Amino acid sequence: MTTITIDGKTLEVPEGTTVLRAAQNNGIDIPTLCDHPHLTPYGGCRLCLVEVEGYRTLQPSCTLPVTNNMVVKTDTKKVLEARKFVLTLIFSERNHFCPYCQVSGGDCELQNAAYNEGMTHWPLQPNWQPYPVDASHPFIILENNRCILCRRCVRACGELVGNYTLGFEERGARSILVADTGVPLGESTCISCGTCVQVCPTGALIDKWSAYQGQDVKMEKTKTICVGCSLGCGIEVYTRDNRLVKVYGDWDHPLNEGVICEVGRFDPMIDKCDRIHTPMIRKNGALKAATWDEAIAEIASKMAGAKDSVLSLISTRQPVETMFTFKQLFGDGVHAELVTSTEEGRFTRSSAAFADSLAKPFETKISDLESANGVLVLGVDLVKEHQVAGFFIKRNLAKGTNLVIIDNNENALDKHANKALKPAVAQYEDVLKGITAAIVKLGLAKSKTSIKATDLDSIASATKISTDDYLDAAFILASAVDPVIVYNQHVDLSALKEFASLVGAKLISMKGDANSLAASQLGLDEPYTPAEYKAAFIALGDGELSQKMTKEIEKIPFKVVQACYTSSLSAVADVVLPSTTWLEQDGHYMNVDGTIQEAVKSLQSAEDIYSIGETLPKIAAKMGIKLTGDCHKTMHHRVAPVVLGN
DSSP states (O other), X not given: OEEEEETTEEEEEOTTOBHHHHHHTTTOOOOOSSOOTTSOOOOOSOTTEEEETTOSSOEETTTOBOOTXXXXXXSOHHHHHHHHHHHHHHHHHTTOOGGGSTTTTTTOHHHHHHHHTTOSOOOSOOOOOOOOOBOOSSSEEEOGGGOOOOOHHHHHHHHTSOOOOEEEESOGGGOEEEETTTBOGGGSSOOOOXXXXXXXXXXXXXXXXXXXXXOGGGSEXXXXXXXXXXXXXXXXXXXXXXXXXXXXXXXXXXXXXXXXXXXXXXXXXXXXXXXXXXXXXEETTEEEEOOHHHHHHHHHHHHHHHTTOEEEEEOTTSOHHHHHHHHIIIIIISOOSEEEESOSSOHHHHHHHHHHHHTSOOOOOGGGGXXXXXXXXXXXXXXXXXXXXXXXXXXXXXXXXXXEEEOSSOOTTGGGOXXXXXXXXXXXXXXXXXXXXXXXXXXXOSSOOSOOGGGHHHHHHHHTOOHHHHXXXXXXXXXXXXXXXXXXXXXXXXXXXXXXXXXXXXXXEOOSSXXXXXXXXXXXXXXXXXXXXXXXEEEEETOOOOHHHHHHHTTSSEEEEEESBOOHHHHHOSEEEEOOOGGGOOEEEEOTTSXXXXXXXXXXXXXXOXXXXXXXXXXXXXXXXXXXXXXXXXXXXXXXXXXXXX
C-alpha cells in the first residue's frame, strides 16, 4: 500500500493506482472527459490536471501513478484556472452550442463539467469548421461537430471489442473521427455493438433510436440480463412512459463488464408491428377473437382428448420457472409423447450427458478467455453467435494471445487467427489427431497418447491439411500456458477431452439460446422426432421456430401456439394465445457458465396479455392437474473451472 495526501486527506491506496482513481475511490472529485474506468488511461483532455508538491508543472491525474508520501491538491487557484482554460479551448474548437444537441441538459459530460466549474461563457472566438454528419449506419449517427477528441470511442472499439474500426485523421484541432480508412460508418467494418455510443461523453456518437427521447435522469433504468444467447450478459434497460428507449451494457456485471453486442443493444429496439394482442380460436376455417377463458377451455378439452399423443415444445428463451411448469404440466400431467424445447442442434444435451458420464464437471468459465494466451476455436463462429465471447478473444490478440481456428466453413475469426485449419469436411476428430501427432513429434505432449508422430503424414493426407500447418498449430497450442478450447458441434467429446488433457487446456462449449443449459438439466432436450401427434402446444414467446419444424407441426390436427408475434405457424394454429416478451416478464436464466441469473421485468405488458408462465397454471387448473415443486431445486451446477490433467 502507498500513502498519499489529497486536499489534506491522507489515504492508503494500492501501489500503482493513479491519482485520479485514488481520489475517485475516496470521494474526492477530479473532473475528466477522456478517462473511463474500463479503458486504458489516455491523458488527452487535460481536464484532470492537479498540483503535486515537488512538480514544476500541473500533472494529469489520470496517468500519474501515486508515490509514497505524495501530496496532491485538486482545488488551488492555479488548477481551477487551468480547468476553465481547457474547457474554453474545447468549446471553441467545435460546435458546442448545446441547445441543439440531443444530450444537452444533463447527459453531456462536457456540459456538466462546464457548469461544475462555474463557466457561463467562453472568451475565445469560436474557431471551427462544420463537418458533415454521417448517418449512413442503420443504428448510429456520427456527428464530428460534437467531438472533443477524447478518443474514448477509439479505445473502446479496440480495447473492449477488439474491432479497431474507429480512428482519427488529421492532427490537432482539425482531427476528425473516421471509420476504417475514411469510409462512411455504415459501409465500414463496424459490427454494430454500440460500445462507442455508450462511452461517448458528448453527442458525437448517438444511437438513432434514443435520439431526442429525453434525458437519462428522467428515464427509468432497470438492471437485467440479455436473453439473446446463452452468455447472459448484464444490461441496463432505459424506459420512459413504459416505452423502451435504449439498452446499455451493465458496467458492473461480472461477465461482460458493460460490453454487449448488436443483438443485446439494438435488436430489442426494432419495432415489430405484428404483435398478437388477443386470444384467437379457429372457427369455420378462420381465426376469431376469443376470451382467455374460452381459449383455455378449448385447449384443455382437446389436450385431454389427445391423451398420450401430444407434442409440447417450449422456447429456451423462457425463464427456468416457466420451463419447469411446462414440464410438470405436459410431462407429468398430460403425459405428452414428447416434451422438449424448440432447439434443434441439441448440442447442450450431448455436452451435459458427457459431463454426467464423468460424474464431474469438465468445462470452465467464459471468463477464462480473458487470461488464455492460446485459444482454439473449434467449429463455431463467435462473430455470428455469442458475439461477446468473440470480443473477449479478439481484444486479447493485441496482448499476445495466439488463436487457432478449426472450421471447414468460412469463419469470421479466420482473419484474426495465427493459424486457420480448413479440413475438407467436418472431420474434426481427425484434425485433432493430426495436431496430436504433431505435438508428439515436437515433444510437447503433457499426457500420454496412443497417437504416434509417424501418423502425421497419413492424417495430413486424409484431411488435406499440410504437415507444416499441423506443426504450427501444435506449437501454438502446446506452448500456451493457459490454453482454452471453445467448441460447439461436430466433435466427439471423448476425443476432445483427450486432446484437452494433452495440451493442458480448459474447455468451453457454446450453448444455444438463453436457457439451453437449464432446459438440459430439466430434461427438455430430447431431439424432436416427427410422429402421428394428435395435438401440439408450442410455447414460443418471442422465440422463433425453423421452417423445417414448422412444416412438420402444420400436419398435426390440433395446434396451440402462444407467441408474441404472428408467424407462419400462428397462421395455421387452431388456438393462438398472446404472450409477453422477455422484457415484460421476470424469471431466472442459467447461463453458459452454469450460473443462475435473475431477469427483471422492465416493461409492463398490455392488460390482457399474460406470460407463458402465467398461462400454464390456468390450463393445468382447467384440466385438474396439480402443479407442485421448486424449480430451483432441480438445477445443479455442472460447469466449473477445471483443467483436464488426467
